[in-house]
Amino acid sequence: MIVQPHLTPKFIDEFDIIFQNGHILPLTIDKEAGDTIDFPEGAKVAHIHQAPRPSPTDPDIMRPAEDMDIYISHILYIVHRTREVLPPTPEQQEAFKLIYKLHPTIQ
Secondary structure, eight states, X not given: OOOOOOOOOEEEXXXXXXXXXXXXXXXXXXXXXTOEEEOOTTOSEEEEEEOOEEOSSOTTSEEOXXXXXXXXXXXXXXXXXXXXXXXXXXXXXXXXXXXXXXXXXXX
């Protein structure tokens, strides 16, 4: 029998910002990691901050923090979702690292 440790789910916010020219900017906001998104009432600019996070292709490398300002007048509409996600188990993390290291040799 395989016993899995209890994994605590977390909630993330996903935004699809659709601009007037049809461009879509997908954003994932993880408030627990320090990400913020702010649409001040009456302001002309939305402020988005994404905290440093592991690279999606190599979890040992950290991506730097990013700050964005978006003019609200350029936005056509915004789609917002909240998702519940489970962090990977230690075994899954090790398997991902192994696959990443083997990637150049796999045909």
